[in-house]
Amino acid sequence: METTYRIMTTLLYQPPVVLPRLHARPGAEVAIRNARVGDVPRLYEIINYYAARGDMLPKTMDQLYNRVRNFRVAEADGEVVGCAALHITWADLAEVVSVAVHPDFQGRGLGRLLIEPLFDEARALGIPTLFTLTLQVGFFSRLGFREVPKLRLPHKIWQDCTTCFKQDRCDEIAMVREV
Ligand SMILES: CC(C)(COP(=O)(O)OP(=O)(O)OC[C@H]1O[C@@H](n2cnc3c(N)ncnc32)[C@H](O)[C@@H]1OP(=O)(O)O)[C@@H](O)C(=O)NCCC(=O)NCCS
Numbered sequence: 001m002e003t004t005y006r007i008m009t010t011l012l013y014q015p016p017v018v019l020p021r022l023h024a025r026p027g028a029e030v031a032i033r034n035a036r037v038g039d040v041p042r043l044y045e046i047i048n049y050y051a052a053r054g055d056m057l058p059k060t061m062d063q064l065y066n067r068v069r070n071f072r073v074a075e076a077d078g079e080v081v082g083c084a085a086l087h088i089t090w091a092d093l094a095e096v097v098s099v100a101v102h103p104d105f106q107g108r109g110l111g112r113l114l115i116e117p118l119f120d121e122a123r124a125l126g127i128p129t130l131f132t133l134t135l136q137v138g139f140f141s142r143l144g145f146r147e148v149p150k151l152r153l154p155h156k157i158w159q160d161c162t163t164c165f166k167q168d169r170c171d172e173i174a175m176v177r178e179v
Helices: 002-013 037-052 061-066 110-125 137-142 155-163
Strands: 030-034 071-076 079-090 093-101 129-134 173-178
Touching: 030 110, 037 061, 037 071, 037 079, 037 093, 071 110, 079 110, 093 110, 110 129, 129 137, 137 173
Parallel strands: 093 129
Antiparallel strands: 030 071, 071 079, 079 093, 129 173
């Protein structure tokens, strides 16, 4: 089943399954900023590298350009090394998606640095609750999210599932956090 998923992902999204080679030094200082359209090719590489491994859902270039204003990136030595996005779902709910940090920069707090500002952003927008669908339960727990039954989330969130290969064999875990 996993093999089928990977083949389907590769055929339809033609993702770059090779890890982007960085010029940024692993010890370089990192800044968090809003994404720009010029970042999209690197977002595509990082997200789809992990998607091809089954760690997260793939994104097309089209989706990334459409949603680039939702993204924050981590930049080191002028290069994007991580990302996270906040998608507004409804009046009282937004989703934390596409959280990815290049392996050379993991374990340095970048995931936290990318996500924590999204709490303030949600608050400023008047959105009380964030959710995520993830396999990284430990990471999101450290950021204050808690597991909930998937069906507790509103139907609106399942629209992405119509184009997802996992569909009714979804292994992702629903987590929520009040902000
Ligand atoms: C998940 C991911 C974004 C974490 O990024 P990171 O920069 O390494 O995470 P951080 O260093 O900011 O870790 C933040 C906290 O989470 C903890 N944490 C990180 N990964 C964890 C894991 N897999 N299990 C348990 N805890 C974890 C850290 O120990 C840290 O705890 P602390 O701040 O309380 O000491 C990164 O591993 C990644 O890109 N994974 C592949 C893509 C993916 O699976 N994304 C999630 C899609 S929903």
